[in-house]
Amino acid sequence: MxxxxxxxxxxxxxxxxxxxxxxxxxxxxxxxxxxxxxxxxxxTKEALIKGMVERLIEDFDELVTNQDHGTYTKRYLAATFVAVRSGRLRRWAVVTGASGNPFLLAPLREAMARWHREGLEAEPDPAAAQIVRLACEGLWDVVSHDPGLYDDDFYTELERRLLALLPG
Structure with missing residues (x-):
């Protein structure tokens, strides 16, 4: 196995x-x-939860790395929509729901902080970059709880509008 x-x-x-x-x-x-x-x-059950958290972080890091959209925020945005459209984000709700243990979720908190700080100094408009990243975060949360809420046309338009917030 x-x-x-x-x-x-x-x-x-x-x-x-x-x-x-x-x-x-x-x-x-x-x-x-x-x-x-x-x-x-x-x-242990804790080791299993830790494994899910670690895989979640690795998967999203890989998605961001594999995007070819310039700044970190543009890659982060593109990765978010790849994950949302493919259904890969259900792990967020699953992992969060799986553990009331702050120790087990510490790696996820650290990754979230890294994802929201990464490359900000290189962004033409750091505030716009943060707004886009926070919007992605909200989308992850909503879609992880209701995967069928939005259709592909909505995702396309939302991604276009979020991208328009970023200079360049």
Whole structure:
């Protein structure tokens, strides 16, 4: 059993049944493996949640890096819309709902601070850059709770308008 499959199973379980359903036995069953197979990769529920948080951060960092839109904010904006359109952002709600433990969410808080500070000094208009990043944050939150709320035309127009806030 691959580590990624176990993380997928945990996210699916949380998405379908909520945080109270997140047990190692339930994740193993959802993944189609033994509890021992799960314990090989994640010895505790906390380790599993930590794995989901780490993957979330790595995935978004990779999305930002893979965009070819100039400034960090433009790449951040493009990455947000790639994630929203592909449904990859459900992890935000899943991970947040999975843990009431501030220690486990500390890496996510650190990543959020980094994402909102990254490259601001190089932005032609740092305030506009922050507004766009905060708008992306709001979109992530809304879409993670209601993925079908907006259609592709709305996303296209919203992305165009947010991009228009940025100089250049």
């Amino acid at each position: 691959r580590r990624e499959d176990l993380l997928d199973a945990a996210e699916d379980l949380l998405s379908d049944q909520g945080s109270s359903a997140l047990t190692l036995a339930a994740v193993a069953e959802r993944a189609g493996c033994s509890k021992g197979g799960l314990l090989y990769h994640f010895g």
